[in-house]
Amino acid sequence: MDGDHACCEGALAAGARFAAGYPITPSTEVVERFAQRVPVVGGCFIQMEDELAASIALQGGVWAGAKAFTVTSGPGFSLMMEHIGYAVMTETPCVFVDVQRGGPSTGLPTLPAQADMMQARWGSHGDYEIIALVPNSPQECFDLTIQAFNFSEEFRVPVMFMMDEVVGHMTEKVVIPPADQIEVTPRKHTHKSVEDYLAYGTNGDMVPEMVHAGEGYKFHVTGLTHDERGYPNMTPKVQHKLVNRLVDKIRSAEDRICLYEEDSTDDADVVVVSYGITSRVAQRAIDMARADGLRVGKLRLITAWPFPAKKIKELATHVKAFVMPELNLGQMVRELERAAGGKAKTLLVPHAGGSVHQPEEILAAIQEAVR
């Protein structure tokens, strides 16, 4: 099964029964499969007139009770930024899948890149936090799509699922466990009565409880700055309280959200930090360097946002340098540098996209770093 199809199966396994999409290479296979599969499991798919519509239709679906997602690639992702902001502000749990291709603009429709990583974090206006996961195999496209939905439900936040063209089109064995072995986070639905319920009341927990249209709560949802009732209240005081909570609900849970794979970092001189498809090329370079007797550790980011700064800070105290290959000209490496705080060197192995790195390019950087 390829990564695009595995992502679709992951969404179905996570309980997604509604998707709104707009065709775009190299992501379309996800919704093509969804359109084929969902009518037999009880749900529906709609192909909207553009990505602006797709990215808000899915949120209408969520407020009507569904788990929902949309799928796109760079140019469509740009159009969806408006509604990533809306999902953040209204705390609509949903998943945006971006199968990254080369940009800017139409760029390389059929070829890989990892150049939307900063856009995933900062693309919509205003101050906010989101969660972004980066799979590096079709198996992870399945597993982590479920994780993406679970995070989105737990924190009521849009989760960016940052695939790339190679991971999306790569075919590998994907093990789909029996349904009862798949952990699915249910919607954080309120148990409160209509009289006691406050749409954005938090009761100390930073994530409010949700209700759906048609349940009798007569609640209000707005993209404007709002108080606990969900009513517009455009004062600096309410803005301060709301935006800080939206950010803090993610930041305070960073330890749980930041997933990574770590190998031999304890006695490493150099740690290669990578993510997505690039981590598989990096693995080859790490193996080559180790065969040459170099002490090289590996840190593979599974969660890109929030960035695992704490982990990097800790590693920076005992490694000489970090090497970071990316299919862009330096995006996540800025975070790496910031987190390393000058305690360890950071070396970027840039690549403008269109193919993956050659392992030798990463190896050369490792060799330079140990020097």
Place this chain on the structure above:
Amino acid sequence: MTTLINPTPVPAPGNPVEPFLRSDRMPHIWCPGCGIGTTVNCFAQALIESKINLKTLALVSGIGCTGRVAGYVKLDSFHTTHGRAIPFATGMKMANPNLNVVVYSGDGDLSAIGGNHLIHAARRNVDLKVICVNNLIYAMTGGQTAPTTPGHATTSTSPYGTFEPAFNLPHLVEAAGAVYVARWTTFHVKQLARSIAEAFNKKGFSFIEVISPCPTLYQRRNKLGDGLDTMKYYKEKSKTKHGCPTSELGLTLSGEIIVGKFVDRDRPDYGSLLKAQMHESLGDKYVDYDEEQGYACGEDGGCEEDSCH
């Protein structure tokens, strides 16, 4: 000695539409003479008249003066992004077809930035009731030219007069596929309420345009008087022509306004087409999600079964 009997207190006659409004959000933001409040009154009257189940009624707005309606009605109400009320509402209707979904927004929101969504929802015949308050201008942002602004009108971005041809909205949505199309002004309160109630009984994409004054930015700048003068204009210059070809409904700065019900036809709506196609192609394998009610609540969801839909 006489015994005084306490009379049963007679409740003060309340405003009949008050139960439909979020009184705790008053006063509203609309200017004196603005027509949007009048349309909300008509909408509430239509809710009373049609005896529609309020529990399953959701209202979706975009951005702008009319976009604020969602914040004042005591319903499940969603104030979305600029131009996107229709696709949001489409998603709601698809995920839970048992909801009655009303889109309530302005001319700029629905026909400019949201124009693409408007025609596609009409083409699909999504079962939405669209109420479009047309004040012929962008009001919230200070009176700029809209796609509906008639020729020669002065606006803040057309200081020397508008020269762009304007959209004739009933004509546009009829061509795109709407099954119910009507137009009234804020002078025609009874007719408007009746039209809205009628649209509730219609399955498919319904579009009601309400011509409404913006005394602050449109009437004042074009020396058309105040709110009351505009009512007089609507009264004198409106002509009811039910069934009038929508191609004849273009508006001018101070000319005739043709009002009435222009389109009332039947065509299967999106949801019915979807189900029919799935049944035809998949037979017994098709799982009718709306009867399943499987995913509206998580397994730990707090809602009781009867309150789900």
